[in-house]
Amino acid sequence: MSTTINPTASAAQQPIRSIPTTRRHESTPARTVGRIGVYVLLIVFAAFLLVPFFWMISSSLKENLEVFSIPVRWIPQAFHWQNYVDIWTQANMGTWLTNTVILSVVVTFLQVLTGSFAAYGFARVRFPGRDILFLAYVATIAVPWQAYMIPQFILMTKIQLTGKWLWPMVVLQAFGAFGVFLMKQYFETIPEELSESARLDGLSEYGIWWRIMVPLSGPALASLALLTFVRTWNDYMGPLIYLRDQAYYTLQIGLKTFQADPKASSLDALLFTGSVLSVLPVAIIFVLGQRFFIEGIATSGMKG
């Protein structure tokens, strides 16, 4: 169980680059045909991957009855921007969005803080029992969450956190092994000499963490923050179990109940509008910080 440490971790510290397997000056006809074949394959793949998103956006701008037209209409007859106004009154979009933003920000903050703090302890302080403790952290990755969600729920009820604001979700998501693991991997690449000389200059260990390690770990912190934010934003199972009060619904739970609501069954287009709004922030973050997502995943290779 302890072996699920990504073997490629060290290599993935650098951004993924391309290996040129063909040389540019050799352009035989066979090679050109091969090249075109590769592109055709890739375009088919990209279509398979992106058409659902295209359909989502186009349907979010349709009239309700237009969503299921025969034949399929890929581009709406008239752009129905009104959907993006109606969604705020037809559904509790405001509440859901506020809850999701608060939850994601708080969880990200706590995860980055406690994760990098603990990672320093694991990476740079030698004490008996450290490696066993880290093994315990890593081993839990191989245990599916679905297997221990029941004891966890019971514990959460016993410590009386359920039903209180967004607290159950905050404590559930903020203390994961993920941040510790990712940051430890990164801290170990920072030369020991730097902290050694700081120590000689009289900086405490906490000072070294704050003044030296944290400023030098920009990319890893960015990866951790972005991955945590997106994971909390998208989380569905946690809120489904723990946030039963409508006032604390997140976007995902809200959207799901909106879909199941018989009143909304005639509002197909609005359902897509809601979906677009739930995906949009993630899409923006992804476009801006794509490098950090990919590096973070290649380094840690873990899912939440």
Next chain:
Amino acid sequence: MTTHTDRSAQRHRTNALRRRNTALGWSFIAPNFVGFALLTMVPIILLFYMAFTDWNALGTPSWVGIDNFERLARNSDFRAAMAQTFYYAIPHIILTGVLALGLAILLNQKLRGVAFFRAAAFFPYITSIVAIAIVWNLLFSPNYGPINQLLNFFGVADPPGWTTSSDWAMPAVIIVGTWREMGYYMILFLAGLQTIPRELYEAAKVDGASGWQRFLHITWPGLRPTTFFVTVILAIESFKVFDLIQVMTDGGPGTSTYTIAYFIFQKTLGPYSTGEFGYASAASLILFFICLAMTVLQFVVNQQTELASKPKWWPLPLVAGLICFAIAIVAFSTRMSFGLGWFGWTIAFVICFGLMLTMTKMWARRIIK
């Protein structure tokens, strides 16, 4: 005399340093550890106890031994859930793994727009599962959905009912699961491909090796650690499948997409909960052991190929063990007990697994010599 006091003073100093370091280390780890221990470690340990009790919503739990497991073995819903979990996991592991590797190899070349294709492949993985379910459910819609209209256009007279038909609901979920996750594993494979030295490919090209030969003799062996890692994670992720099913089909139609994780949820936290926490914990423990068995199995295969260094010597005992495992699963999920009963099957399974491990080890040793 002086040396003696020196030494004891030194020992005193190292002890003090160790104490200081322990306090220091724990002070760093503690803030994260409190949450982690309480909400991850304790629940995992508690699970092993709960599975053997009749823990429910009210009343004090009492020890019931393997009663819960016997009840599970008799429960036709749970048998169906077992079968369907494998029905989802095996095609999903193969499809996702192969497509992710293929994509990674394609996108590891110098091509125009490679960054765009990588981003496109990865994007589904970070989008909300609820939005994905909404979009795909309507895409799959039997009468008006674009997918069936497309199939009609290509001359399929009677296109499947997808999520509304009990035969096609699971394939629909598998398609969406693969669509969503392959980009993630592609990133892992890409990172693995980067670790293979470029010189190897150039040398092979000089020697006139074909593309397929280069894949077989350079890429595949070089990727072994990554492949191992990917298959472990992919297997765990596939066997615990739950949220995708919950949002897409809600276990239905009928019980056609009912999986083990879904069963656990239904019995305890779902809207039709019976509050049988102990009973559901037994199912959780089975899920845990399936994931553990998958990890151990892949670990053995990985070590085996590493030791053998000649991949053509596939270990026979491993294949035999896998067949036993498959028979056990099929027998369990289809009520064909062959007169062995639940307990007998468990023992048979444990023996098979143990035999498989020891024989694989022996086999590996023989190959080395």
